[in-house]
Amino acid sequence: MIWLILLPLLWASLAFISGEGRGKWLAIGGLSGQTWLAFDLAQTVGAGGVAVEHLVGGWGAPLGIDLAADGLSAAMLVLTQCVALPLAVYAGAYYKRGEVAGAYFWPLAGFLIAGLNALFLSADLFNIYVTLELVGLAAVGLVAAGGGAQQVAAALRYLFATLLGSGLYLLGVALVYGGYGTVSISVLTPLVTSEAPRLMWIAGGLMLIGLMLKTALWPFHFWLPPAHGGAPAPVSALLSALVVKASFYLVLRLWIGPFAPLVAAAEWLAWGPAVLGTLAILWGSWQAIRAERLKMLIAYSTVAQLGYLFLIFPLLTGADAVQAGVMQAFAHGFAKAGLFVAAGVFIKATGQDTVAGLAGTVDRLPITLFAFGLSGMTLMGLPPSSGFLAKWLLIETALDRGYWWLVLVVLAGGLLAAVYVFRVLRQAFLQAPANTSLAAVPRTLEWTAFVLAAVSVLLGLRGVELMQLVGVMR
Amino acid sequence: MKRFVVGLGALAFAALLIGALLEPLMANTPGGVDLRVAVAAHMTASGVDHPVTAVLLNFRGYDTLLEIAVLLLALIVILAIGIDPECDRPRAANPVLQAMARLAAPLMVVVAVYLLWAGAFRPGGAFQAGAVLAAAAVLLHLTGLLPSWQLPGLKLRWGLTAGFLIFLAVAAALIPQGALLQYPPAQAGKLILLIEAGLTVSLGLILAGLFLFLSRDPGDDA
Amino acid sequence: MSSGLLFACVGAILFAMGVAGVVLIAHLLRRILAFNVMGSGAFLILVGLAQRYDFSDPVPQAMVLTGIVVAVAATALALALVRRLHALTGKLELPTDGT
Secondary structure, eight states, X not given: OTHHHHHHHHHHHHHHHHOGGGHXXXXXXXXXXXXXXXXXXXXXXXXXXXXXXEEETXXXXXXXXXXXXXXXHHHHHHHHHHHHHHHHHHHHHHSOTTOXXXXXXXXXXXXXXXXXXXXXXXXXXXXXXXXHHHHHHHHHHHHHTTOOHHHHHHHHHHHHHHHHHHHHHHHHHHHHHHHHSOOBHHHHHHHOOTTOOHHHHHHHXXXXXXXXXXXXXXXXXXXXXXXXXXXXXXXXXXXXXXXXXXXXXXXXXXXXXXXXXXXXXXXXXXXHHHHHHHHHHXXXXXXXXXXXXXXXHHHHHHHHHHHHHHTTGGGTTSHHHHHHHHHHHHHHHHHHHHHHHHHHHHHHHHXXXXXXXXTTHHHHOHHHHHHHHHHHHHHHTOTTSHHHHHHHHHHHHHHHHTOHHHHHHHHHHHHHHXXXXXXXXXXXXXXXOTTOOOOOOXXXXXXXXXXXXXXXXXXXXXXXXXXXXXXOOO | OHHHHHHHHHHHHHHHHHHHHTSOOSTTSTTSOOHHHHHHHHHHHHSOSOHHHHIIIIITHHHHHHHHHHXXXXXXXXXXXXOOSSOOOXXXXXXXXXXXXXXXXXXXXXXXXXXXXXTTTSSOXXXXXXXXXXXXXXHHHHTTSSOOOOSOOHHHHHHHHHHHHHHHHHHHHTXXXXXXXXXXXTTHHHHHHHHHXXXXXXXXXXXXXXXXXXXXSGGGGO | OOHXXXXXXXXXXXXXXXXXXXXXXXXXXXXXHHHHHHHHHHHHHHHHHHTTTSOOOHHHHHHHHHHHHHXXXXXXXXXXXXXXXXXXXXXXXXXXXXX
């Protein structure tokens, strides 16, 4: 499992040294290996039923840093590699030769993926801070690379948001170390009780707010639409599908880990994230319905879909809520990558990034449009897609605990998603104005969009294995 | 209005935090974990004599590995944002300053080597040494003796990355010992020195690059 | 009150000031400085709180060194973006329309 971190670090640095042409092949080769490693790890964890550990330096916590992969980590690792590999193929065909953003995409994406993998594996709060910064700075770099004034402004806004978020997290880590003398999650967890000093409450609050800022939960979403909507399509897909999930994973990990006694002592606390998530679903969907630009529409849809992830917090009294959350992360990860990738094809073909400009694309880009429709199906939560499974699990868990209004929120969110997805599809089926001409688009781009969208739907059929895997806890 | 609310919020937060800081806590008391004992107990196996260096490069060496990745990443991002190729105005060349800089720069290299070597048993090490090297490059640049850098060629790209790659290679080569970065106690000192030597050169180049790549930008008058 | 605890309290004030600065200040260079004040506050708390009984603990010191290097990298990145924005638009503030 350690190679899941070392391999991307290695190919990222080699891609920087060797310059443009070779980065693509290094990345695709590296990611293929990582995908195999991730599945292998998931297999080991799932079959063994216990978490796999790696004590870096051989010291062991609390002196050294521990890495640990339980079902949740392994699932997130599988998601990361499985989304990143098609995106690498896509990016290889997307960037033109000699483009600055294309040349630097490979090293930056490599560091980003290394950071994500390191974050999912780490069991040390301070080490997680370093991985958060690695992910954050790489993501900002990807948004800014080779861009104009708008992109640079979006990147700066994103940078300040992510730095503020990790700053709050770091202060939380400092308070935890001051209070308990360790930053290892496994050592810390048994020490924390519901009578924890006030410092621990403040630490938890700081970490929660910092990570919600990084996850762009409403009302902290202000940085996300310009950054995700303004970046090149492969970058938007990476950021929306994976990067925001990393901070959500961390909130979940801390919530059910070291901070669980505090959360249990104050049950009302869980309604905070859930209420914000509800508002995110309503507000994000509304903005997506009104958006003029296609990529802004998809970016606002991300704001809405992230809201679902936070609905699970009042339900976390059993493992089923975690499964619903992970299922939603998978569904949204593949579907959103598919949507952004399809949008990239439309933009290349029509030369503009507006919903209105899509008219007539149904004749020329049927595969891409089909991919867009499939991904949209996952967002709406139609069966048999993984989105349906995620929403179904969520509704079932909510009914089990007797929270009716969560069910209403989930259903309303699905309807709102249908409105903005059909708005795009309807436009694509309209007759194009007589003088429009569409540019030719490489086939690879269309088919990667299709693959990602198809996975988002078909995953619904393999949900049982994923849920078994997530059931293995540290 | 916004200023008032945020200011008041910050004030309230600081008061709350200070109040909580003054409460008695678990660490360094019987219930908590005391890492000072653990560090002291393992110092002989760490390969160095200075506890902070031991934590940085041995006990928590993995943090340091990722931190070098962050620094290298920042440099790559700066190159990716784009540096302006045409603008490289020569600095005003003051002969007195130049003579001083010519004298100081070799001395700074010597200091850097000393800091690197001293890191094993007193405050010092690769970062401090790299920073001094970078400062020498910046000094030479500001006095007009060293032009700002163009897009890096293959050699410079290797130089910038070498320290990180050496660290990565050593870390990976030790996996058969049992785990990533698990130094055999007998060789730990030598391996740490090897890593630190590589890091000094690359960190010097990276930190100097953060300045010398950016100084091409026409935004100089700001 | 030990000196370590005093450092931690000063760190708390610096951190709060830094956060307020990052949120409020429009001028980008000053906002970067505010971010650095915030970071320094967190570092002071990390070291100060760990040695409030006046024993030095090498682990938080090493963490702060790591944190400083990360902060340097982030600052350099922010400065590069600000310079780029200035070169492209001639302004040192973010556009207010939210795009």
